[in-house]
Amino acid sequence: MEEVLRKNWPEGLSKKLEYRSGERPLHEYLIQNAEEMPEEPAYIYYGNTITWKDLEYDTRRFAGFLKSKGIAKGECVGVFMQNCPQYLITHYAAQMLGTVVVPLNPMYKESELEYFINEAGIKAIVSGDELYQRIENVSDTTPSLQFSITTNYADYLPDSPTLPVPAELLMEKNIGTAYDMKEVTETAEPLPETEPIDIWNDVGLMVFTSGTTGRPKAALLTYGNALFKTAATAQGYRLEQEDRTLASAPLSHIAGMVMGVNIPVYSALQSVLLTRFEPEAAIQAIEKYKINKLYTIAMMNAAILNYPDIEKRDLNSLELNFATSFGMQVDESLAEKWKRITEGCILLEASYGLSETHTCDTFMPIEHIKFGTCGIATYDTSFRIVDTETGEDLPPGEQGEIAVKNPGVFKGYLNRPEETDETLREGWVFTGDIGKIDEDGYLYFIGRVKEMIKSSGFSVFPGDVEAMMSEHEAVAQVACVGVPDAEKGEVVKAFVVLNPSYETSISEKELVEWARDKMAAYKYPRAIEFIEEMPSTSSGKVLRRFLKE
Incomplete structure (x- = not known):
């Protein structure tokens, strides 16, 4: 199977994964960017240009505040926000302290929040103003939660936005009994030194899986898992410092996190950040900032293609668009329509992956796109297709359960030893997904075993x-x-x-x-x-x- 998996490796692309600055946690890449290119734009938020120096300094100050409140290595910090610079600051500030980031989907309601806070033992939560009341409503039933910080998205808006601003960015500040992130960041002493990290053993991220049965489980991912998948994706799709990306997929989702939180920092490239996807804002961002590499969900592409007078807009800067088939397929028809409207942009299926492997276990060879597949195995990645009844490995072309092994594989589920043993066997993640690998090494995802x-x-x-x-x-x-x-x-x-x-x-x-x-x-x-x-x-x-x- 290994020989088949490497059969269509792109010509000219190194088969060895080479980390840009070595095996270091991603927050150290952020610090390096601030030292080497302090005035270069890191993120642009509706016209507000945030340099690497700005981002690193605000992150250090917020880390200093969290430490002053007793947040220590190994404890959990919840991130309950829509896309915004404050999300990035919270994520990397928590990791500078060696704590565990727990992304919380902004769509969660009180009963869901109560479950996640208690399951993870979250000690502090940073939330958007519009979401804070939900946290207040469960404060009496979440004993681990010691304090909350709220943020108003408008705190990072420019005086004159260059892109259409969603309504929730214009709401009045509502702090309640929580700390205000802007105030504490401005007054806190910057964190002088980051916490030492054992990159392949220390847990830096806890992602709740949305399994088909039972309550969600918390997958424990290390700092090394995040670095590996970020580096593999960046190298596989040849993302460089000169590229310009758009981050509009939810950062609280593992794929949006890789593309919007991790890769810009790892590759030191410029990213335009949108609080949420809206066709007009995305189109204007592409036009104004000359986005050339783009991650989308297929429905985003459809929304842009169906937008009024789209043929009159300038999307010609786009070169490569890796997309995920959620809700609709990334197929040849969609790719051809996208190529015509952008005058040449390549649209392809981004990857196969799951929370337990920090996603992105495959990538699509740009020179050999095969629609209907998830691409080929990424760096240092092995796949097996296993008979669901006998447990035997199946040859190319036959359908069975997908098992995957690579340095992105999680440490296990929090407080779920039986579920961990069922899923994680001798380093292999048995995914619960049915698929096959063809004779050219391309992975096909067919469905969930339980579906x-x-x-x-x-x-x-x-x-x-x-x-x-x-x-x-x-x-x-x-x-x-x-x-x-x-x-x-x-x-x-x-x-x-x-x-x-x-x-x-x-x-x-x-x-x-x-x-x-x-x-x-x-x-x-x-x-x-x-x-x-x-x-x-x-x-x-x-x-x-x-x-x-």
């Missing part, structure tokens, strides 16, 4: 049916689940968001008939339901369990 549909004794994977349904021009988004059937055990039901031009010109029955002609009898959807919007996470991942319920 597998058993119809007439056959295994049906939602992703497989969804990919075929997406070929119909009426289908904008599709998600499939299994529903009980007295005769077949289960049958497939598809939920479809229609393209606007087909909303009155096609029926569910017609789409079922089309699918029956395209798929095996056990596989095609027996029922289709049109919906206006697909339930999804903030990162765009479709929540099939909500559809099933």
Whole structure:
């Protein structure tokens, strides 16, 4: 299998991973950037240019404040914000102290927050003003939480923004009983020395997984896991200091974190930061700041392509766009439309990965794109495809459970030894995903083991049916689940968001008939339901369990 995995390694790309400044935690790269290029732009936030010196100094001061409040190495700090410079400052300040960063999705409500705070034993949380009341509401039932800091996103806005500003950036400051981040950062003494880090053993990040069953589990990731995956992704996609990126995917999601928090610091490149994705703001950012490397979720590309008068906009600076197939597929059709509107930008599937491996276990060779796949194994990465019944390794072309091994693999789940032993076996992460590797070394993701549909004794994977349904021009988004059937055990039901031009010109029955002609009898959807919007996470991942319920 190893020989197959390296078969299509890009010509001219080194097969050895070479860290830009050695095996050091990423906050040391931030410090190095501030020393070597203090006045160079690091991030641009709606027109506010934040230099490496600015970012490092504010980070050191906030780290000094956290330390003065008793935050110590190994303790957990929650980050409950939308994208903003304060997110970056909190992340790296916490890591300068050797603490564990716990990203909290800004969509979380009180019951979810209560669970995560207690599960991780979070000692301090930094939140956006608009989210703080939710923390206040659970303060009596979260004993580990000692204090909170709030921040107003407008604190880092320029007097005259250069891009459209979302409404939540203009709300009045609401501190409540918490500390104000701007005030404490301005008055705190900068942290004189960072905490010594054992890079491959010290945990620097705790990411809650959104498993298909049970409550989320906390995956423990080391400082080295983060460095390795950041360096591998940057080198695989040839990201350099001269590049200009756009960070609009949620930083609280592991993929958005790699692309928006880690890579700009590791590669010392300039990134335009948006609090959230909005087509007009993203388009203007590309036009004004000449973005040339872009990470998106496929639905973002679709939103831009369908934006009024998009053909009159200037997206020609774009060269490479790595995208994730959440909600819709990154397929050849989407790539061709993107190439035309940008006059040449390459759109490809970004990677396969999961929280337990700090994501980005594959990358797509730019010279040999194979649509419908997740690309090839990244640096120092091995894959196995395992028979779910016998546990035996399967050859190329056969479907089974994906197992992956590399230096990005997590240490285990917090306080979950049984689940850790089930997932992590002799350094291999058994992902619970079904896939295959073809004869050219490309990985195909087919679906989750626990989302597998058993119809007439056959295994049906939602992703497989969804990919075929997406070929119909009426289908904008599709998600499939299994529903009980007295005769077949289960049958497939598809939920479809229609393209606007087909909303009155096609029926569910017609789409079922089309699918029956395209798929095996056990596989095609027996029922289709049109919906206006697909339930999804903030990162765009479709929540099939909500559809099933």
